[in-house]
Amino acid sequence: MITLQSLITMLLTGTIFSWSNKSPVIQPAVKGLFVWHYMIRQKPSEKFVELMAPDSIFYHNGYAIESLIRINEVQDADGKLTSNNVQNGYHVIDFNKRQFFRYASLTALQNSPKENWLPIEDKKIGVRFTYPFYNGEKFVSKDTIMDNRHYRVISFINSGVQAKGAAVTLYMEPNLSSPIPFYTIQKNFKGRLSMISIVDKLGETRIELEYQQATADSTIYKILSEMQKSASE
DSSP, X not given: OOOHHHHHHHHHXXXXXXXXXXXXXXXXXXXXXXXXXXXXXXXXXSOOEEOSOOEEEEEETTEEEEEEEEEEEEEOTTOOEEEEEEEEEEEEEETTTTEEEEESOHHHXXXXXXXXXXXXXXXXXXXXXXXXXXXXXXXXXXXXXXXTEXXXXXXXXXXXXXXXXXXXXXXXXXXXXXXXXXXXXXXXXXXXXXXXXXXXXXXXXXXXEEEEOOOSSOHHHHHHHXXXXXXXX
């Protein structure tokens, strides 16, 4: 992990970069599953704690369905607290047009597919693809190998309003295309985003992105395929 102080030192004395090339063309995978893990810790000596239930996004040719999960906590008469994951609706996303709409269930989506699209910037629940992780800051870049996989590690001090002063580290797989467009990252850095580390005075936030193969027979993919056909007609 790169600390805030070490990153400042690198930016002041080491090799620094400012991105000026044109945005790379994103060639998303045809079909798959993306899982978003959101974890935090206050001290480097502590283990990471997953703050919320993993968010799953099923994608197919520029369209996606995001499964929204919330954690439901119940306290019994003895004061014992138990928690379980509860389905909390779905987001349908059109990445190319940067828009989305929400449905309570897959059944409702299949039976009454009314597309009440909203700008993706208005999306407040689930994964925020337009979050300003990168704002044109000067950065340090290096290549490394982890678990026999090639990563490009990009580090900078965030200058945005929401995470100003935080040390941000992006872990990109430069030889892979990105199926999910985190807009402020993918338009500036080539490759598939694997992990984000954000370190500030409160501790470290880590976002891990897990990419999985699509299942052969899935209701969700059938819905996405039908949406794509309708859009092309």
